[in-house]
Amino acid sequence: MTGTRRPLHQRDLERMNLPNRFWESRLSGIQDEKAREVIRRYLLDGRYMHGEGLFLHGKYGVGKSSAAAVILMEMRRRGYSGLWVEAAEFVDKMMQREMFDLDSSWSSRAREVDVLVLDDMGTEHHDAGGAIERMMEGVVRSRIQRKRIVILTTNISPDRLGPHEESGVKVEGVYRRKFLEVIREALYPICVQGSSLRRDTERKIADEYR
Numbered sequence: 001m002t003g004t005r006r007p008l009h010q011r012d013l014e015r016m017n018l019p020n021r022f023w024e025s026r027l028s029g030i031q032d033e034k035a036r037e038v039i040r041r042y043l044l045d046g047r048y049m050h051g052e053g054l055f056l057h058g059k060y061g062v063g064k065s066s067a068a069a070v071i072l073m074e075m076r077r078r079g080y081s082g083l084w085v086e087a088a089e090f091v092d093k094m095m096q097r098e099m100f101d102l103d104s105s106w107s108s109r110a111r112e113v114d115v116l117v118l119d120d121m122g123t124e125h126h127d128a129g130g131a132i133e134r135m136m137e138g139v140v141r142s143r144i145q146r147k148r149i150v151i152l153t154t155n156i157s158p159d160r161l162g163p164h165e166e167s168g169v170k171v172e173g174v175y176r177r178k179f180l181e182v183i184r185e186a187l188y189p190i191c192v193q194g195s196s197l198r199r200d201t202e203r204k205i206a207d208e209y210r
């Protein structure tokens with residue numbers, strides 16, 4: 001990787017709210033070769049400098065969050081500010097702010113940092129009126145408009161995220177078409193493939209303790 005880089009300190013990782021389990025994630029540890037090369041190129045060719053974000057999708061345990069962590073840490077080394085937030089946590093915090101106007105520094109960071117990772121989209125709570133989704137859409141959209149990098153990860157396949165049909169039956173999906181269009185237009189999709197690394201890890205741990 002090129003460009004000026006500075007060392008990454010523990011306080012950077014903590015400030016970015018990056019969960020401890022991803023601190024050791026490395027580009028070379030991304031198992032899906034194709035995804036790894038796309039990410040390597042993304043970091044090399046400077047597309048992120050123009051605000052282009054990523055949409056990482058794939059099954060549970062294939063390494064999407066680790067890949068997002070690798071990107072976030074690399075950007076931090078290059079001097080970008082970053083914030084990691086799980087979608088469920090994001091919604092909880094936004095709701096708190098809506099109701100009690102607490103933690104507004106947190107929510108302004110989500111809007112203003114150079115790189116925002118929204119991890120595990122689709123697992124968060126949704127209200128019937130769609131207020132939560134609109135809030136989330138608002139943050140993502142405003143970031144995209146201002147060319148602030150957004151990196152999303154999800155286990156839900158792109159064709160099931162929005163309204164779709166399953167065996168001839170109409171299903172709502174998690175997000176509205178409008179939100180998905182914003183994502184589709186602005187974020188570069190990367191499908192992370194492979195078998196679940198978590199299961200392997202869990203099996204390995206189980207073996208070690210046998």
Ligand SMILES: Nc1ncnc2c1ncn2[C@@H]1O[C@H](COP(=O)(O)OP(=O)(O)O)[C@@H](O)[C@H]1O
Nearest residue numbers: 025026029030060061062063064065066197198
């Ligand atoms: N780049 C990587 N570097 C190190 N470990 C990784 C990497 N990618 C995946 N792993 C391992 O695989 C596990 C599952 O990866 P994770 O990113 O949590 O998957 P997903 O987000 O797709 O469910 C992690 O806990 C970690 O042990």
Ligand SMILES: [Mg+2]
Nearest residue numbers: 064065120153
């Ligand atoms: Mg994950």
